[in-house]
Amino acid sequence: MMSGGGNINDVPAPGDLPSPPEPQGPSRKTVSSKSGSSAVPVYADIDTERAVIAALMIDPSCISTVVSILGGLASAQPPQDGRRKKAAADPENLKKEMFRNLAGMVFHDLKYAAIYEAILEMTDKGIAVDILSLTSHFERIKRLDVIGGQDFLIDTQAAIASTANIESWCVNLRDYAMLREMIRTCSGALDMCKNFPxxxxxxxxxxxxxxxxxxxxxxxxxxxxxxxxxxxxxxxxMDVIDRKIEPGLPTGYPVDHLIGGGLKPGEMFVLAARPSIGKTAMALNIVRNIVMKDIGGIRKNVLFFSLEMSAEQVTQRMLCTEAKVPLSSIMDRNLKPGDIQQLTQAISRMKDAHLFIDSTAAISVFELRAKARKINDQQKLDLIVIDYLQLMKSGEPAGNESRQVEVSAISGGLKKLAKDLGVPVLVLAQLNRELEKGQSAKALPKLSHLRESGAIEQDADVVVFLHRNRDDAKEQNPEANRAGVEAKLIVEKNRNGKTGIVELKFFPALMEFRTIEHRYSDSDRSPEGKPAENTPK
Known part of the structure; x- marks a missing residue:
């Protein structure tokens, strides 16, 4: 890419000034190549760069607004390679190098980059910024003639009449700087692709x-x-008290009373259990409770990452649970009278659900976050569900790190996703075998049973265990399908609320968890087709 009439490879390092400076072409226009046969856009707005510098000279108090958008010392990049080691020996030199890198990244015109670097350095030292102090600064470092002398500073300050638009100017500058960095990054990515290992x-x-x-x-x-x-x-x-908004996204289970009203934006919720206990069934029941009804007057958008099952299998489970028709009855061609009607009615109800399913196996945390951001940009997400954490990859280059380190990186990435998007993230996780070794069947899971990493319990805002006797839920057990199997939701960790146990009933044929307080409606029937009983489930 050419910029201001020269090749980018000829541009000095950030902060270094040419001697003498070449005239700058018009902003946001194209410049011709040496042959005159083509034109390359200048990815900058020089007028806006001049306006921002003028605003800082007219009203130095604008520095707080400018730094909040364009960045200050906290966001500056340290020097690299040998320059970094040399600068690190002197904190003042390190600051200067970081200010120089930041200014060179934000400002395309090297003269304005030098002035912004000087303003950052003077502000950091508590020196007032004006034409005289800037002139003195550049004379001291022997660069006043390089930027165009004091006349250039005077002309720059006279470029604007007011600083009222400083915020929008800075946003414009930041966007152009980001674009230039993306071009450099993508150019590097192209080289990586050509030489990939x-x-x-x-x-x-x-x-x-x-x-x-x-x-x-x-x-x-x-x-x-x-x-x-x-x-x-x-x-x-007050809005929560007046019932204008919900305190959280209700799961449809009494566990909401323990976790403060439901799943809250920006928080990471972990639902953990041993294999074959019903983690996926429980997650899909929660999803169904959310997407199948209006909450706050609108339908909620849910993104479900299924690393273990295909999108078709997830849909089959949800449809059969909603229709109250066992999946095994369909596969065995052993349907009861009315089953087809119940399936078609369930399909009609579920068509209004806003559920998105991604079944990418072994997805990396980077890919998952990218997909979640894309869907969230298209239509705001209200919940992200991941089934399940231990099947994910960290996305970091392979090294000698243990699986525990990798799971820690995944857990931290998912917590960051929840905060960045401002949505609750429900993460399913497996428990290790220690729960089943040498203990009674009544032993309850603990936080230490979370498999492969203690970082999961640290990152999670809420940790809930799903527990039941696996042998009681065999599908050939008629009593299990009729009356349900006892199950528990154990809130073991709650950063902002109470802990406790919620009793449930699990119906294995329908893959459905129900609350003890539930009563059959007139339209319900047991999986065997017997008349409904008004009994707890």
Whole structure:
């Protein structure tokens, strides 16, 4: 890419100034190549760069707004290679190098980059910023003539009449800087693709990681003032009390009373159990309770990542549970009168559900987050469900790290996803075999039984165990299908609420968990086709 009439390879390192400076072409226009046969766009808005510098010279208090959008020392990148070691020996030199890198990244015109670097350095030292102090600064470092002298500073300050639009100018500058960094990153990715070592998955993860670094470099965490947060928090409390909003996304089970009203945005919920206890069934029951009805007057959007089953298998389970028709009856061609009608009625009801299913096996945390962000941009997600954590990959290049380290990275990535998107993330997880070794059948799971990593319990806001006697739920047991099998939801960790146990009934033929308080309706029947009984389930 050419910029201002020269090849990008000829541009000095960030912060270094040409001598003498070449005239800058018009902003947002194209420049011709040497042959005159083509034109290359300048990915910058020089007028806006001039306006931002002028605003800082006219009103130095604008620095807080500028730094909050464009970044200051906290977001500056440290020098690399030998320059980093040399600078690290002197904290002041390290600061200067980081300011220089930041200014060179944000400003395309090297003169304005040098002025912004000087303003950052002077502000950090508590020196007032104006034409005289800037002139003195550049004279001291022998660069005043390189930027165009004091006349250039005076002309720059006179470029605007007001600083009222400083915020929009900074956003514009940040977007162009991000675009330029993306171009550099993608150029590097192209080179990586041409010389990839043969592991295509590792290559994809590396490219994706570099792209995420560009985003994280420019998107700064929002710093909030307590006074504003208190007002917003009190208003939220009043809306909950007046039933204008729900405190969380209700699961449809009494566990909501323990976890503060349901699944809350930005939090990570872990549902863990041993194999064949019913983790997936429980997750799909929760999803069905959410997507099959209006909550707060609207249908909620749920994204379900199924690493163990195909999208078709997930759909089969949900349809049979909703229709109250055992899947085994369909596969055995042993349908009862009315089963087809119940299936078609269930399909009609489920067509209004906003559920998205991704069945990618062994998905990496990077790929999962990218897919979740894409769906969330198209239509705001209300819940993300992952079945299950131990089947995921971290996405980091293969090394000597243990599986525990990899699971820790996955868990941390999922927690970050919940916070970044502001949605609850329900993560299914397996328990290790220690629960079944040398203990009675009544032994309950503990946090230490979470398989492969203690980081799961640390990252999770809520940890719930699903527990029951696996042998009681064999499908050939008529009593299990008629009256249900006793099961428990154990809230073992709750960062913002209570812990406790919720009693449930599990119906294996329908793969459905129900609350003890549930009573059959007139339209319900048992899986064997017997008349419904008004008994707890």
């Amino acid at each position: 043969g592991n295509i998955k590792s290559l994809l993860d590396s490219v994706e990681s570099e792209i995420f670094k560009v985003r994280n470099r420019f998107v700064q965490p929002e710093i909030r003032e307590l006074r504003t947060l208190l007002e917003e928090t009190f208003q939220t409390f």
